Amino acid sequence: MMENKKLIEVKDLKKYFTVGNNAVLKAVDGLNFFIREGETLGLVGESGCGKSTAGRTIIRLYEATGGEVIFDGMNVHKLDRKQAKDFTKKAQMIFQDPYASLNPRMTVGDIIGEGIDIHNIYSGKERTERIYDLLHTVGLNREHANRFPHEFSGGQRQRIGVARALAIEPQFIVCDEPISALDVSIQAQVVNLLINLQRDYKLTYLFIAHDLSMVKHISDRVGVMYLGTLVELASSAELYKKPMHPYTQALLSAIPIADPEVERSRKRILLEGDVPSPINPPPGCRFKSRCRYATDICSQEMPEFRELEKDHFVACHNV
Ligand SMILES: Nc1ncnc2c1ncn2[C@@H]1O[C@H](COP(=O)(O)OP(=O)(O)O)[C@@H](O)[C@H]1O
Ligand code: SF4
Ligand SMILES: [Mg+2]
DSSP states (O other): TTOOOOOEEEEEEEEEEEGGGGEEEEEEEEEEEEETTTTTEEEOOOOOOOOEEEHHHTTSSOOSSSSEEEEEEEEEGGOOOHHHHHHHEEEEOOOOOOOSSSSSTTOOHHHHHHHHHEEETOHHHHHHHHHHHHHHHTTTGGGGGGOGGSSOHHHHHHHHHHHHTTTTTTTTEEEEEETTSSHHHHHHHHHHHHHHHHHTTOOEEEEEESSHHHHHHTOOEEEEEEEEEEEEEEEEOOOOOOOOOHHHHHOOOOOOOOOOOHHHHHOOOOOOOOOOSSBOOOOOOOOGGGGOOOOHHHHHOOOEEEEETTTEEOOOOTO
């Protein structure tokens, strides 16, 4: 796995929105990471920290304000029309809300077939067979093709969303909180489906979640986001065993551990205060308003995202 080439490289990526009174909202403000082919990178952080915006900008649903995304050697935000259309075939997205993300007036077959039509991949009988295959692949069946989204449960709808993303055989899928809106009892089924599909089709995932416990099982490496930037990035095993950033430590301390021995000796770290606004974010470290270890330098300089141990990156002055 670790020898695989880098499929995606995100370099100092920025996405700003102009909001009321010409204020600038820095939703994503300098992201740096790569994802290897066949790998799952988990991306975690509280609601509003810029995860969805990052995912959307990476696959070019949004133009970038700055920085770049290199996909298989191509600069994603500098493609001509033909290359751009080609890229939409390679990179797909699964959305958080399986209710809002499926057009209620389209049949399941047409929802899944939309990409096939846009890219002229199959027509007629072949198209129908392909849709039946996809339904089967995600654990549904051909009788479902003529029904409408409202006839399905949340878990089934998310399977439809997965089939739609798979239809044009992408290499890379941004899974944007695909299980957050589902009942806990079916979350694992959808995660297992995604894991099996990754193995069968050599997919590369960016898997977004707001909770570290959700990404642990599926991710090879995990990045922790805070207010538009990454504060820590490491292999899953390393991050859970040895979190270095105060924010990661606080997030992890909130997750119960199965081992009672470890659980008893642990301290809960309560996160006090609010996340600052991404409009005019404070200078220096963005976490300082909630950090127990903040010192003078934290208000003055933004900590660099440094590789403190092999493959373990942290943005903090005082680690
Ligand atoms: N289209 C948009 N226009 C203006 N602000 C936006 C837009 N999309 C997201 N934001 C803002 O950007 C920040 C990050 O949002 P988002 O990427 O959705 O975070 P997350 O997915 O981590 O919850 C939030 O402050 C949000 O209000
Ligand atoms: S840089 Fe300072 S404020 Fe930021 S996390 Fe590290 S110690 Fe806390
Ligand atoms: Mg989101």
